[in-house]
Amino acid sequence: MSLSFLLTSLIVIVSPGTGVLYTLAAALTRGARASIAAAFGCTLGIVPHMLAAMLGLAAVLHTSALAFAALKWLGVIYLLYMALQALRERGALRVDARVDARSTLKLIVTGILINILNPKLSIFFLAFLPQFIAVDEDHPVARMLELSAAFMAMTFAVFVVYGLFAASVRDRIVTRPKAMTWLRRAFAGGFAALGARLALAER
Template identity: 60%
Template sequence: MSVEFLLTSLVVVATPGTGVLYTVAAGLSRGTRASLVAAAGCTLGIVPHVTAAITGLAALLHTSALAFRILTYLGVAYLLYLAWSTLRDRDELAVATDAAPRSAAKVILSGILVNILNPKLTIFFVAFLPQFVRPGDPVARMVELSAVFMVLTFVVFAGYGAFAAAVRHKVLARPRIMAWVRRTFAAAFVALSAKLAFSGG
């Protein structure tokens, strides 16, 4: 396994983005288990990008401006939805022992959507992965590299989520801090959506 691939992948995964933000929010709101489920959902959201890259759909998105912009705007819309729901749902980031926990299926589905609607991942798998694919069995090599990327994603995201879960009671027990946390998350989602919309994809 190339050291360059591992280091670059680690930087890409560890750089805070929508997946990290979503996993941290899960850790703050529901604890360690929810953050692990969210990390798993975000990791599963990589699978469609891998499949697209292997089947050549990613190349189509890369060359078709219209298809790529559609995917980009879907991502923007979903980030704005996350911002709105974060501000609207007062229980989303609250410690409530008597509240029914959000189902794992919903957490995973949201995590999958976060990464499915992230066109940056498609570009990553189109522009970066092929540099490490040697002649012979490119499909097997691409699957191997993608699996490593997914493992790194889960481990790093789980670490972010575990840290958030560890400090959740100290943060969320203070209403004023809680209000600012909610606003910060909403603002971050809006900022990420703006960056996605105006970065040209």
């Protein structure tokens, strides 16, 4: 596995996006355990895009305006829904110290949905991974699986670091109502901005 692949992957993963925003939100409102669940869900959400790239479905998204638009607008609607939920005091960003099995599962599922409903991720895998697979590679599928697994492992690790850092300052924020109000507005604005960016995205 080349150093260029690892460095390029790290730059892509560290760049703030929907998954990072969601993981930070989970950490600040529900703590470290919730942030790990959110990071795990976002990482699992990469799997369908990886499979799509391997099966050629990503190429369909790249060439079919209708398929791309359908998935894109589903993603936009979901991000706007997340923005509205963030604004509500009892919504997605409600402060809750308890993280039981049910809430953990919900955090994971939401993380999966956030990444699945992003068509740019499939196209990213279609364009990104082949660059690091030699033309004369004997087992290209196995190689793609290896690179994808490394990308996912790095994603989970980076998101967990983001989440644990946010969780470490959680107590200073959740005890201040005004700070929580502005935090909700900031996350709502972030989700809305990402939704707008996705709406303007082209294949």
